Amino acid sequence: MKALVLTGTKKMEIQDLATPEVKPNEVLVNTAYAGICGTDRALYAGLPGSADAVPPIVLGHENSGIVAAIGSDVTNVKVGDRVTVDPNIYCGQCEYCRTDRPELCDNLSAVGVTRDGGLAESFTAPSSVVYPIPDNVSLKAAATTEPISCAVHGMTLLNVKPYQKALVIGDGFMGQLFVQLLQAYGVHQVDFAGIVDEKLAFNKEKFGVVNTFNTTRDSIPADYDVVIEAVGLPQTQEQAVEATKKGAQVLMFGVGKPNQTFSMNTYEVYQKQLKIQGAFINPYAFEDGIALLSSGQLDVESLISHEVSLEQVEDVLNGKVAGVSKAVVKVND
Ligand SMILES: NC(=O)c1ccc[n+]([C@@H]2O[C@H](COP(=O)([O-])OP(=O)(O)OC[C@H]3O[C@@H](n4cnc5c(N)ncnc54)[C@H](O)[C@@H]3O)[C@@H](O)[C@H]2O)c1
Ligand SMILES: [Zn+2]
Ligand SMILES: [Zn+2]
Incomplete structure (x- = not known):
């Protein structure tokens, strides 16, 4: 072969x-x-x-x-x-x-x-x-299905509710998957931050994104209940924590370099009672990934x-x- x-x-x-x-x-x-x-x-x-x-x-x-x-x-x-x-x-x-x-x-x-x-x-x-x-x-x-299942695992580690407003940072394949997934999991508003204006516009037109931010020029309000970081750079990890409102959850999905660190205001972690969650691979998530494709809740062919x-x-x-x-x-x- x-x-x-x-x-x-x-x-x-x-x-x-x-x-x-x-x-x-x-x-x-x-x-x-x-x-x-x-x-x-x-x-x-x-x-x-x-x-x-x-x-x-x-x-x-x-x-x-x-x-x-x-x-x-x-x-x-x-x-x-x-x-x-x-x-x-x-x-x-x-x-x-x-x-x-x-x-x-x-x-x-x-x-x-x-x-x-x-x-x-x-x-x-x-x-x-x-x-x-x-x-x-x-x-x-x-x-x-494998990358979808990694994103599903991330969603499973969060406590997602319809009242929440979510922000996805990172306009790659994974970030775009999260845009759709958050809506499939019932979050009523998803905003999207990236660096490629065409992708931001595409997700607004096709996949229900409400507000978009270009992280190279726009500031992001501290207004989100759920923030998903899907880039893996220190600056986007910082932006992810900074975009939270009180009681928010941050999913650190992007993979940084092994020795990478980023700064955050630890007083705000206390005062906002933040939950900062890592996610590694995709346990028990293939059935959900396949079901999301079959039900049409995820359109990956467009991506x-x-x-x-x-x-x-x-x-x-x-x-x-x-x-x-x-x-x-x-x-x-
Ligand atoms: N936790 C896991 O199990 C898991 C699984 C799969 C992927 N990942 C990680 O998720 C991240 C995203 O994966 P991907 O396949 O979409 O990668 P990708 O390389 O396709 O996309 C990265 C995206 O980030 C965008 N970007 C770069 N700098 C940015 C900035 N300053 N602000 C906003 N956006 C910026 C780029 O435009 C690009 O579209 C990677 O770090 C990857 O390793 C993690
Ligand atoms: Zn992969
Ligand atoms: Zn084992």
Whole structure:
């Protein structure tokens, strides 16, 4: 089978690999689409994602495809099913797994990070992380279930109510997902801050955003019950805390550099009784992600800017393809 193999730091090559064999509990998936995100850019550059990727490895933790074979113990899917695979595999034995916080697992492994993933014609995964998708969800949209599920996990960690007014900072794919998700979760007003005027306008026209702010020139009022930071820079993290009103919750979703810090007024944390919440990956969130796509509450196809081939992936990761908002790789027809 054709595979795009990460062979070293910033090195990738197309190779002809043997189609993987399935173990009794595993599923072989013929990849339809694989999504590319910032985590892939980090892994390509030799930096850790949710875990370390050790070359040679096939990336592709966001994916969709068709079941091509199942192991003897598999009962949840059959050959021919359209599926998406949650990349994250938890050990089930550590303190975190056994206290209902598997995302913090001490022995996390992941399809497309620590084991071969979707940037190949086929890949395997344990059946426990393979999810069938309904007929009305396209394979292209289903390839974004993983990032959707990360956002769903973030929403689950917040206490979201209809009376609240929310602000999303960050006009990338994740920020735009949160714009839609907050409304799906019942928040009555969503405002949006970013640096790309066209994206701000697009979300106002198409996805119900009320007010927009360009963070390079507009000041943001301290008026929000829920603020979602989806950039990961110190200045936007500061802006996120500053945009809160009393009793607010801040979701620090953006990923900063490992040694990054930001300043905040700790008197205001006390006086406003703020809740500042981190979010790591996507436990128990795939079913919700698929349901949000199937019900039409999330439109991701409008947010996918590029459909590329395996041969073009390195150019996307290198930043040689201009204007990428979200790229998916079409692997098989
Ligand atoms: N917590 C998790 O589990 C999780 C999962 C997925 C992604 N993430 C993180 O979420 C963040 C967003 O992901 P993404 O895929 O949308 O990334 P992205 O790179 O596509 O988007 C980042 C966006 O931030 C915008 N931006 C840059 N500077 C800004 C500023 N000063 N003010 C406002 N906007 C600014 C850019 O225009 C860009 O659109 C990243 O840090 C990513 O690592 C976290
Ligand atoms: Zn991703
Ligand atoms: Zn564990």
